[in-house]
Amino acid sequence: MEQRLANTWQMTVNERKFIEMALAADLRVDDRGPFDYRPCTITFGRHKLKYLQFSFTNRVGGSSEVQLGETHVMSYVTSQLVQPYRDRPNEGTLSIFTEFSPMADPAFEAGRPGEFAIELGRIVDRGLRESGAVDMESLCVVVGKLVWSIRVDLHILDNGGNLIDAANIAALASLLTFRRPECTLGGDDNHELIIHDIEDREPLPLIIHHLPVAVTFAVFGEGNIMVIDPSYKEEAVMGGRMTITMNSNGDICAVQKAGIGISSSVIIRCLEICAVKAAEITSKINHANLLDSQMESFNDGRSIQYPNFHPVDVAIQDNLPDVIMNKKQIENLTGHLAALPLDALDRNSNKSGAVVVGTNTRAKFENNQARDGVPFYSPSNWDPYPRKLCSCLARSSLKLSGLPEDVEEDKVNTTQSVKVECGLEHTKGASSSRALETASEYTTVEATSQYIKAPKTLKDAVKIQNRKMRK
Amino acid sequence: MNSMPSDSASMSFVDRVVVPGDHVLDLTGMANQTIKLGAGLRQDGDAISVMKAGKLRISKPNKYWVESSHKRYVPCVEDTVLGIVVDSKFDNFLVDIKAPMLGLLPVLAFEGGTRRNIPKFEIGTLLYVRVVKANNTMNPELSCMDETGKAAEFGPLKDGYMFETSTGLARMLLSSPPCPILESLGKSLSYEIAIGLNGRVWVNAASPSTVILVSNAIMNSEFLSAAQQKIMVEKLMKRLQ
Secondary structure: OHHHHHHOOOOOHHHHHHHHHHHHOOOOOOOOOOOOOOOEEEEEEEEEOOOOOOOOOEEEEEEEEEEEOOEEEEEEEEEEEEOOOOOOOOOOEEEEEEEEOOOOOOOOOOOOOOHHHHHHHHHHHHHHHOOOOEOOHHHEEEOOOEEEEEEEEEEEEEOOOOHHHHHHHHHHHHHHHOEEOOEEEEOOOOOEEEEOOOOOOOOEEOOEOOOOEEEEEEEEOOOOEEEEOOOHHHHHHOOEEEEEEEOOOOOEEEEEEEEOOOOHHHHHHHHHHHHHHHHHHHHHHHHHHHHHHHHHHHHHOOOOOOOOOOOOOOOOOOOOOOOOOOHHHHHHHHHHHHHOOHHHHHOOOOOOOHHHHHHHHHHHHHHHHHHHOOOOOOOOOOOOOOOEOOHHHHHHHHHHOOOOOOOOOOOOOOHHHHHHHHHHHHOOOOEHHHHHHOOOOOOOOOOOOOOOOOOEEHHHHOOHHHHHHHO | OOOOHHHHHHHOOEOOEEOOOOEEEEOOOOOOOOOEEOOOEEEEOOEEEEOOOEEEEEEOOOEEEEEOOOOOOOOOOOOEEEEEEEEEOOOEEEEEOOOOOOEEEEOOOOOOOOOOOOOOOOOOOEEEEEEEEOOOOOOOEEEOOOOOOOOOOOEEOOOOEEEEOOHHHHHHHOOOOOOHHHHHHHHHOOEEEEEOOOOEEEEEEOOHHHHHHHHHHHHHOOOOOHHHHHHHHHHHHHHHO
């Protein structure tokens, strides 16, 4: 008992009184404004472990780590083919699991999730599910028989206050970066399900319609003092809390409230503030995801298809750099492509031929420009490095996907980019994949793109009981 | 005695960062001398080797020790620390001092303390206390009196704000001559401060904004040099005006 007392964190009467007094004077202890978020860093990782032969579990995971001040949360997304629920035979499923590690806070116990862990999982789940953020119907493979089940695991690594917001951002970021293998119906009688290996066909991202962002308000005093993004000490002192999940379009996805009562005028004001904050955070997530996807396409050395990548329309911040590919650069690239031998490009099995690639690029770019009104770079169906890496092109592309220097607020993991540069420096003219193999931390790049495996069929991996049912 | 060649070799390690395994002193050339070894040093036959990572310090003529900075505190006798009352028993207050075990503060360890006037501390009271007994097997014993039995600033601290830092920063704040950050803050602001060697710092001032400014400045000054600390305080003062 005494040891437990020694290990728990104690708050002094002095701190409690001081925080309340300072908040009454509109001051926060860490010198923030009442509606300021702490600096937020979003890091991505994509795990491309080899597809196991007799397992249906998809080992390709998307993960992200979010550091919000002192709070550190990691999210990991995996998918699995399962039977759908009886009442929804054409929809996939999404489930959220939380793990509150005792290393995050001495108050967390290993084992069964406590009350707050369940509440946090529920808030994130409600924001994603009820608002229809993730498209469930696109996860259906065979109606009534097989659908993709998406599982999001949230790991709390460090509790510095405001776990809900950080966990929500982590879940969204990992869902954006997650890729699932492509499945087609094929085979002899067109009824066999072929799950394409991630090395054969590029895995597909999830269709995410919008990003529901959670914004937490801590309430003090008699329900009239509110601050956003409470720190650990503020959370210990607060009288109540309200979390509003909203997307950048202004749609309220969910509201969760705990603690002392808040008057309706205060709630309306919170909603107005939340709209602004949700837009800011959405743009941060999108920007980080964009930088990461550029790194990814550069690391892989081959084209990435983003047929379903919908960048959400947001209020653009002033310091958000415009990553655009101007016409001159496109012309350079397509000119280079035309100069490359045709057969080199043909080797990429499911990529289009040389001539088509050029026009595709331009068409896609113009489409994007027309759609948003803001020039937006989408890495579409171009592949400048089929086999050989031209150093001049590599350098110009480095500048293309180069990291903007004036990103103050969020710092995407730049270790990947640094390593890529070193790799390129040393190996000039070496094969692209080999050079970049050493560079990438998370992505394991295969040696050649011609590695062909027999496509897996349903019969290979299906369990015996299912086989009986099918007969 | 101080100009032996082995001394000059050890001089090269003093005030420098050492890591476990370093041999900092060669005893072969020093016969018939007494050297006092403090924390983090060990005699390894003919050499003194380091066991803890940190900076090697010397106190003339012959005391050596390794100073390191941690977030947890290891109690030492005669240290002054800030403790938080966690519980009160019949003859002891249980006080948390960021050590592996709770400290015990006898209810009579106050100036003029008798069974009749035992102070009443609620849970969460911040106290400035002195460590009387420290042993890694027993709970450390604390006292709110100095050796002579006078109160001497010990006891509960009222109002103000407390924050936690590393033990290294606390030692830097307590160094004499006064640490540059405290001096330059004191030139423009008036505040009172209590620093515990266990890494807890208490600040009080007339207005909450001063307290917040002082506490954030101290927390940010841990790895700054003296000149950088002064520049930071100047910038903060300009921002205030």
